[in-house]
Amino acid sequence: MSKSFAQSFPFSPNQRYPDPAVLILDPSFARYRIFSATVEQLGTGMRWAEGPAYSPQDGVLLLSDIPNNRIMKYAENDDSFSVFRDSANFANGNVFDSEGRLITCEHSVTRRVVRTEKDGSQTVLADQYQGKKLNAPNDVVTRSDGSVWFTDPLFGINGNYEGEQAEPEQETTNVYRIDADGTLNAVITDLVNPNGLAFSPDESKLYVVEWKGTPNRSIWSYDVAADGTPSNKVKLIDASDFSGLDGFKVDIDGNLWCGYGSSGALNEDPEVVDGRRVFTLKGKPEDLDGVMVFNPQGTPIGFIRLPERCANLTFGGPQGNRLYMAASHSLYALYVNTRGAA
Numbered sequence: 001m002s003k004s005f006a007q008s009f010p011f012s013p014n015q016r017y018p019d020p021a022v023l024i025l026d027p028s029f030a031r032y033r034i035f036s037a038t039v040e041q042l043g044t045g046m047r048w049a050e051g052p053a054y055s056p057q058d059g060v061l062l063l064s065d066i067p068n069n070r071i072m073k074y075a076e077n078d079d080s081f082s083v084f085r086d087s088a089n090f091a092n093g094n095v096f097d098s099e100g101r102l103i104t105c106e107h108s109v110t111r112r113v114v115r116t117e118k119d120g121s122q123t124v125l126a127d128q129y130q131g132k133k134l135n136a137p138n139d140v141v142t143r144s145d146g147s148v149w150f151t152d153p154l155f156g157i158n159g160n161y162e163g164e165q166a167e168p169e170q171e172t173t174n175v176y177r178i179d180a181d182g183t184l185n186a187v188i189t190d191l192v193n194p195n196g197l198a199f200s201p202d203e204s205k206l207y208v209v210e211w212k213g214t215p216n217r218s219i220w221s222y223d224v225a226a227d228g229t230p231s232n233k234v235k236l237i238d239a240s241d242f243s244g245l246d247g248f249k250v251d252i253d254g255n256l257w258c259g260y261g262s263s264g265a266l267n268e269d270p271e272v273v274d275g276r277r278v279f280t281l282k283g284k285p286e287d288l289d290g291v292m293v294f295n296p297q298g299t300p301i302g303f304i305r306l307p308e309r310c311a312n313l314t315f316g317g318p319q320g321n322r323l324y325m326a327a328s329h330s331l332y333a334l335y336v337n338t339r340g341a342a
Contacts, residue, residue, distance in 0.1 A: 247312025
């Protein structure tokens, strides 16, 4: 990989088992840690890694290097890391649908959600709503009914680093649903810059990260009706004390594995208040770069410490038990004792 794109960083995995980078914050997380698995660096040299998506058909992991305007590929069969697509319209979120087609959110002047067909052609799924251009589609997931859900914050048009600066045309920053027939609906309109999103294992709940102008990221939970309508908004995780939530995925047990980074380090000896463990921050911010794992009730139960801030992640591998983590300049992986809900 050309070093002209960005700085590459050396990484040495921990020699001892269990990996001290995998922290058990609550005894319930112990079952998910594999004793003889360590964090690995699979590729480096990116400027801002985002949007990882795994293709079980091809055994490859794709992820966006947004400022470098490209999509990267990690191939499991030969452990190679290479450019999958140049001039990617400042792609961010990616996901493979049930037919193995790549769906991508783009920040550039295109400002759209596009699907790459099996023959390599592209189908635009959404680029405007009610006659006005979308903001900058950010993260995307699919549902078993064939619908595609994505967030549309302002990040990609706030400057020229991860897209192209522009004035927003939409009055709100929304979560959208594209139905199987192509109909586009704004299903959540009251969040300030919605970011990562994911469904619970049975798809009865939708979780969405809200990012605000102050260091405050929270995850909201919604009930999802049979017709795909979200309701009953509840704050599942208040991250005002952590300020690091970004993209995330849900495992088969309903735990939320969240890309993370913060302005302080985690106090691993929390205070117990009303029977609940309350975590606070202390020390250096780099001590809290990695992946925070919350149980379905929103309690932090585990943490995977990385040398770089993690923006997003996904599950993959032949058994679905390899956690791929897109973290700033690098791609990391860790085998865990669970699988992604999807």
